[in-house]
Amino acid sequence: MSVSSSRKITQILGAELGKLVTLPLIWLALMWTFILNLVLAAAFTSVGLQGAAGTQSVLNIGLASMGYLQAGFIILGILATCSEYTGGQIRTTLTTIPWRGFQLSTKHLALAIITIPAAFIIATSGVLYTFFMMRDTAVVNEIDTMIQTLVGATGYLTLTTLLSAAIGALLRRTTPALVVLLGYYFIVSPLTRVFLPSIKNYLNYFPDTAGYYMYMPPSSDEINVLTPMQGTGFSMLWTLIFITVAIVFYRKRDA
Amino acid sequence: MLTINNLVKHRGTQEILSGISFKARPGRVTGFLGPNGAGKSSTLRILLGLDRATSGSALINGKPFAELHNPLLTVGTALDGSGAHRMRTGRAHLRWMARAVGLPRSRVEEVLELVGLTNAAGKRVGSYSLGMGKRLGMAAALLGDPEILVLDEPVNGLDPEGIRWIRTFLRERAASGNTVLLSSHLMGELAETVDDVVIINHGKVVADGTLEEVTGNHFTLEEAFFALTSEHAGDTV
Secondary structure: OOHHHHHHHHHHHHHHHHHHHOOHHHHHHHHHHHHHHHHHHHHHHHHHHHOOOOOOEHHHHHOOOHHHHHHHHHHHHHHHHHHHHOOOHHHHHHHHOOOHHHHHHHHHHHHHHHHHHHHHHHHHHHHHHHHHHHOOOOEOOOHHHHHHHHHHHHHHHHHHHHHHHHHHHHHOOHHHHHHHHHHHHHHHHHHHHHHOHHHHHHHOOOHHHHHHHHHOOOOOOOOOOOOHHHHHHHHHHHHHHHHHHHHHHHHHOOO | OEEEEEEEEEEOOEEEEEEEEEEEOOOOEEEEEOOOOOOHHHHHHHHOOOOOOOEEEEEEOOEOHHHOOOHHHHEEEEOOOOOOOOOOEHHHHHHHHHHHHOOOHHHHHHHHHHOOOHHHOOOEHHHOOHHHHHHHHHHHHHOOOOOEEEEEOOOOOOOHHHHHHHHHHHHHHHHOOOEEEEEOOOHHHHHHHOOEEEEEEOOEEEEEEEHHHHHOOOOOHHHHHHHHHHHOOOOOO
């Protein structure tokens, strides 16, 4: 890669990062996700404190809010791409950076750069809260397991954010993207698992369920269809498929 | 030099551009006129790589927009509205653009000063008036000090002082050898600013020439415009 190309990549990545950090909605989404996660962690910890001592682990309780927490990251991803279509900004973006595939890829990279530390801090805050409140009553996991699980949770939230950004780029409007993604993650997927048990095994390979195996430590109580590595692989595959489809459409259609 | 050659655009079953051809030359201000829905914005969007042409070409110095090495430093564009997210500040909007092409932050302050937006640069774009939004769009167009300007309705929403500033500014840009293409529906304004005129109607060029040629036997450009777009639609001057 020439010096000129690598400088161009750095400049455009800087511009995409600049766009994200100067958009107040991005910070609002992260701040509310952080606050709501702590509230949920406090609620799950409170329930845990009422149970018998030594029956639950800090990780299980601290990450119980993950199902809800992902909503904040879905919103973050959608905002990152759909905000381009507010105020005609997409015209400015494409007349400044007309290489569409490259621009959208760089936007996803910038989003990942912001999401990874935010997801780690938010996921860790819930687990740390539970740890301090329940260290005398709950099973405290080994530090290696804790770190591995939190890295898995960070990875899952980051991939969910990137997938949501790709769906946002495909649909271009915030509300339809929110309806599709929140509808899938919070209504379609859970209900399918309950009402269509015959296809439950196939659902394990879908992005939300496969992602679950990225951060939940293997348990002897349940059947673990996928290992954490397999869960990561399937989640990454889904994310890459959606990003690729989004780029193909982004390149072909009128802005 | 901007070269539009036999541009055709279909949207669904409708043909919105039917073989548009014209040139905007360096050192000249070219006015691009037409009634609403005539195809002005579609032509400019294809020129800027935002939309795809069904056939034909729109070239900037002989290349499609996306093949320019550094588009912001070659072509300054201001289309409808400010082109900025409502929740971002004017300064932040210009800064990400500057960062994308490696321009220093001081250039952002220069263009803010140039368009008279320095005091409002820290405010969110959503709080801007129509005229302030236009000024921000102009600041973005001028950021890279480009040799070509493509402006859609640049004086729309500006106060008289702003209109005079734009007129003088565009004349100066053209005088120093730059290419300026602007669309407008304000005939009086345009007649005082442009050297060349292209008029389109129903997706076809109905007049293309110098201001004097297009005005022809009519008293004003406005009269010529109405004559060309109503009575003799389809006949090229």
